[in-house]
Every structure is written in structure tokens, then in C-alpha cells.
Amino acid sequence: MSIVKFEPETRRVQLTGGATLIVSLPKEWTRQVDLKPGDEVLVIPQTDLSLLIVPKKMVKAPMLEASIDILQDLSNIDHLERVLLSYYLAGYDVFKLNFDITTLGLKKQVxxxxxxxxxxxEIIEEGRNTxxxxxxxxxxxxxxxxxxIKLVRTVVGMIEDLRTPIENGDKSVAMDIIERDNEVDKFYWLLDRQLKRVLVSKHALSLSGLQDPRNIIEYAIINKSLERAADHAVKIAREIVNLGDKYLLVIPQELRQRFSELLVKDAEIMNDVGKAMLGKIDIKEVNSIIDLVKYEVRSAIESTESQLPGYNLTSQAAASARLILDSIYRIAEYASDVGEALINLAIEQMS
Incomplete structure (x- = not known):
């Protein structure tokens, strides 16, 4: 996805036919895009009153292809995953993977x-080594x-459903929450890819639903904050799964109920920032959500943590309780980060 840079050129506006204003196109640009007499272009007005000119035949961009040789240096599946995701985020559409004898066993994991x-x-073709x-x-x-919005709803659902394993140690629900993190990751990588795409293409920006290129930064912050909130929901679920049958024994019912109440507050806060995205952003309303996290949720977490010694917990139970409390607060903090990004979006829409 190389970007060709051109020096600005001055063109004089001319009158033709008695009423029509015309301007010639730079020769080098027309050569680069293979524009010929009779070809059509889209002329798209921009919010800053400039015009975007896109050859109609370029509206459907050619697919970018990458050929990746999976050799010994990529035999670590984590390393290979990072490389694949980087190609995906860079805008490549077709990945041709070539395995050798030392890496052939990675095909299933890929x-x-x-x-x-x-x-x-999707996998569209598979050979013995490809x-x-x-x-x-x-x-x-x-x-x-x-x-x-779909990403927010998925995260809210994970937080709400955490209450069940928190209260009764249901490992099947906890495992389901862990699995749903894959859906969050899918949304996260898709949005990250799209935000990078609109960053280098004004035409893609005009089709994306964004009003202003400055919005890209705020949506990137929101995207990352939601992904991190989901990670903390998974962290709590994993802790319950790891404790197994001991969870109900080491964490008293009263403390589990307190965790559940705090998660209710987390879900409400995350749901509220999601609602704020749907229409015109109300800055006063979003500030109230941020204040709720900054004062009420933080105070509730600190109060609960200060009461832990009174439960006479084992060292393992105390460590688990602190981990759960920390993740509950982190979820609220990430919702607050989403709120701050929404305020920035509201201000950008005004300017």
C-alpha cells in the first residue's frame, strides 16, 4: 500500500461554455492512476470545503497480496501470529503461506x-505445503x-455474565466468557485495520461513517479501551476457573456478593458510554459517567479492599480477591477512557 507523493501544482480556473468553470488535472497524477479521456471520476466535497477526486475505476481498490515463507525463524506460533496480524492490519487481502518441512505442523494452528x-x-486454497x-x-x-457499537454490546454482555460465576463459581459460564474474547478480538482487529485504511485514503474515510479525520485517533482509543476491558473480564473468569471447586470455599459468600454488585456498576457504566455513542454526544452526561468511576467506583473498590483482612482469608484467597477487585476497577477505568474519547469527539464535531 505505497503512497505516491506529489508536489502541489497551481492550476488556473477557466470558463467554458459561458457558465462552466473547469480546471486541468496534473499530468503526472493522471499517468499514475492511468486516467484517459472519457474515463469518469468521482468528485466528492469534503467537510473542509476541498474536493476529493477519485477515478471511478479505483473505487474498488486492487487486492494487495503477500507471499510469506514460513521458515525456521517463524516456527514459533506466537511470532507467526504477530506477523500475520501485522499484514492484515497493513491492508493486505490475500496471504500466500509457504511452509517447509520444519514448519508444516503449524498449518492447523494458522x-x-x-x-x-x-x-x-477465509482459507480459499490449501496444498500440502501451502x-x-x-x-x-x-x-x-x-x-x-x-x-x-457491536463491540460495546459484546463487552457489556461479558461483564454482565461474569456475575453468575462470581456468585456461584459456575465454570461453564466462566469458560464461555473466556471464549467470547475471541469475538472481541475479531472486532478489535477489524476496526484497527479499517482505521488504518481510512488514515491513508480520504475516499475510504468518506465511506466509513466518520465525520472528521481527527475522529480516527479517538476511535482508536475507544477500540483499544474496549479490548482491554474485555481482557480484564477474561482475567476474572480465568481466576475462577483456575481456583475450580476451591473458589466457593476460599471466597466467602458475602465477598462474592460484593464483587457481583461492583460488576453491576461496571456493566451500567459501560452500557452508558455505549448509549452515548448512538446519537449526539452529551458532554454533561459523559462527564457524569467519568466522575462516577473516578469517585464512587474507586471509593467502593478501596473500601472493599480495606475490609479484606476482616474475612480471615488464606494468602491464596486474598491474592485472588485483590486480583478480581483490580480487574473490576480496570474495567471501569477503561469505560472512563472511552468517555474521555467521546468528549473529544463531541468537541471535534463542534469545531
Whole structure:
């Protein structure tokens, strides 16, 4: 996805036909985009009163292909996953993976990564030593705000459902929450890819639903904050699973109930910032949400933590309780970060 840079050129506006103003196009630019007489262009007015000119034949951008040789230096699946995700985020649509004898065993794990992490990406061809993976989602099909709302709802659902394993140690629900983190990751990587795309293409920006290129930064912050909130929901669920049957024995019922009440507050806060995204952002309302986290939730967490010695917990139980409390507070903090980004978006919309 190379970006060709051109020096600004001055063009004089001319009158033709008695009423029509025309301007010639830079020769080097027309050569780069292969524009010929009779071709059509889209002329798209921008919010800053400038015009964006896009050759109509370029509206559907050509697919970028990457050929990746999976050799010994990529035999670590974590390293390979990072490389694949980086190509995906950079905007590549087709990945041709070539394995050698030392890495052939990674094919199954690569297919699992595609299934769990990448929305709209499918295996379209497979040979003994090769995999061809293709992104099937077109940029115009993605509205960033719509996907963001779906991400918020997924995170809120995870937080709400945490109450069940928190109260009664239900490991099946905890495992389900852990699995749902894959859906969050899919939304997260999809949005990250799309935000990078609109950053380098004004045409993609005009199709994305964003009003202002400055919004890209705020949506990137929101995206990351929601992904981190989901990670902390998973952290709590994993702690319950790891404790297993001991969870109900080492964490008193009264303390478990307190955790559940705090999670109710987390879910309400996260749901409120989600609602704030739906329409015109109310700065006063969002400030109230942030204050709730800063004062009420923090105070409740600190109060609960100060009461832990009174429960006569074992060292393991005390460590688990503190981990759960910390993650409950982190979830609220990330919701607060989303709120701050929403205020920035509201101000940008005013200017």
C-alpha cells in the first residue's frame, strides 16, 4: 500500500461554455492512476470545503497480496501470529503461506488463528505445503461506528455474565466468557485495520461513517479501551476457573456478593458510554459517567479492599480477591477512557 507523493501544482480556473468553470488535472497524477479521456471520476466535497477526486475505476481498490515463507525463524506460533496480524492490519487481502518441512505442523494452528482472530478472512486454497487466505470484506461494507457499537454490546454482555460465576463459581459460564474474547478480538482487529485504511485514503474515510479525520485517533482509543476491558473480564473468569471447586470455599459468600454488585456498576457504566455513542454526544452526561468511576467506583473498590483482612482469608484467597477487585476497577477505568474519547469527539464535531 505505497503512497505516491506529489508536489502541489497551481492550476488556473477557466470558463467554458459561458457558465462552466473547469480546471486541468496534473499530468503526472493522471499517468499514475492511468486516467484517459472519457474515463469518469468521482468528485466528492469534503467537510473542509476541498474536493476529493477519485477515478471511478479505483473505487474498488486492487487486492494487495503477500507471499510469506514460513521458515525456521517463524516456527514459533506466537511470532507467526504477530506477523500475520501485522499484514492484515497493513491492508493486505490475500496471504500466500509457504511452509517447509520444519514448519508444516503449524498449518492447523494458522487455520485456527484465522478462525478466531480475523473477521471475513477465509482459507480459499490449501496444498500440502501451502495455504492461501483471503479477506472477503470490502471497505465500503464497514461502518466504523456500527462495528464499535457491536463491540460495546459484546463487552457489556461479558461483564454482565461474569456475575453468575462470581456468585456461584459456575465454570461453564466462566469458560464461555473466556471464549467470547475471541469475538472481541475479531472486532478489535477489524476496526484497527479499517482505521488504518481510512488514515491513508480520504475516499475510504468518506465511506466509513466518520465525520472528521481527527475522529480516527479517538476511535482508536475507544477500540483499544474496549479490548482491554474485555481482557480484564477474561482475567476474572480465568481466576475462577483456575481456583475450580476451591473458589466457593476460599471466597466467602458475602465477598462474592460484593464483587457481583461492583460488576453491576461496571456493566451500567459501560452500557452508558455505549448509549452515548448512538446519537449526539452529551458532554454533561459523559462527564457524569467519568466522575462516577473516578469517585464512587474507586471509593467502593478501596473500601472493599480495606475490609479484606476482616474475612480471615488464606494468602491464596486474598491474592485472588485483590486480583478480581483490580480487574473490576480496570474495567471501569477503561469505560472512563472511552468517555474521555467521546468528549473529544463531541468537541471535534463542534469545531
Amino acid at each position: 487455520k485456527d488463528i484465522v478462525r478466531r482472530k480475523l473477521t471475513g478472512v 495455504l492461501v487466505i483471503q479477506n472477503l470484506i470490502n471497505v465500503p461494507d464497514i461502518n466504523i461506528k456500527d462495528v464499535m
